[in-house]
Amino acid sequence: METITSPIPGPSRSDSVSSDSGVVYFDPSIPGEARVPPTGDTVRDRCRELLAKAMLKGFENVTIEEEIKFHNLTAEIEDCVFKEFRDTGNKYKQRIRSRVSNLGDLKNPSLRHNVMSGTISTSKIATMTTEEMASDAMKKLRKKLTKEAIRDSQIAMQGGTETDLLKCSKCGSRKCTYTQAQTRSADEPMTTFAYCLTCGHRWKVRW
Known part of the structure; x- marks a missing residue:
């Protein structure tokens, strides 16, 4: 079981209310802000929640600040996928579904770590093939x-x-x-x- 022992690096930009990409960030210093940045679109918000849940799998003792950083990362991933397809149709949903499946795979912890550490950028994970995301064993x-x-x-x-x-x-x-x-x-x-x-x-x- 993975255990976070040090703060997780946040997005490359500072945690702020908004950014040029359109992704809304929440300030970790504000109590009660551990939630996925919303878009106002029901489908997109649900997909962000699924991505965040997948990213959190296998981790224990996650602080509010760390959870917010998880959520901001998954918001960036979803935003990259949405910008590619420009709608929430089947292609968008299939892309999100494959990210959720692979990021949430407990047998593939290195994928989550690489995304959280910045080794794999959010724009990269948004476009990787299933083969590229697979665990070393697979x-x-x-x-x-x-x-x-x-x-x-x-x-x-x-x-x-x-x-x-x-x-x-x-x-x-x-x-x-x-x-x-x-x-x-x-x-x-x-x-x-x-x-x-x-x-x-x-x-x-x-x-």
């Missing part, structure tokens, strides 16, 4: 799966025995070939790969 898994997919594809295309016992799920053709390879431990069954000679579709055969 990136390694995706890399592994990609390598396996490439390997399987190469094996399936290496000749093979022609058969009419297999049916392509893409085009329905029975003009296929199959090959077998040991892709797991030696004491496990070999993996069968099929290749459709009609449309080029490749797949693993489940017997």
Whole structure:
């Protein structure tokens, strides 16, 4: 569980009532101001609240001042997304949803820390892809799966025995070939790969 032991760096600008970007900031010195800076738009305000909730996940003993800084950062993120799409339509909502999902992932604390420390700017996190935001563990898994997919594809295309016992799920053709390879431990069954000679579709055969 993450625990904040020192003040979190605030936005690059000073905490003030307003800024040139249009994001409203709240002064941490004012009691009771620990809330998300509002926009006056119900959808945008709700999205800011969701982002703030995601950013706060996993943290304990957060002071009012620190929470305000969380909120100001998430307000900047939402503002960047809104300025890109200029409305709160589906693209805007999808972008916000993916930020909320990744920032709130307890298995990806480095993403939150990088945003809060300024290593990742609010404008950057507003546009990062899902792959870019993923945790190191997820990136390694995706890399592994990609390598396996490439390997399987190469094996399936290496000749093979022609058969009419297999049916392509893409085009329905029975003009296929199959090959077998040991892709797991030696004491496990070999993996069968099929290749459709009609449309080029490749797949693993489940017997």
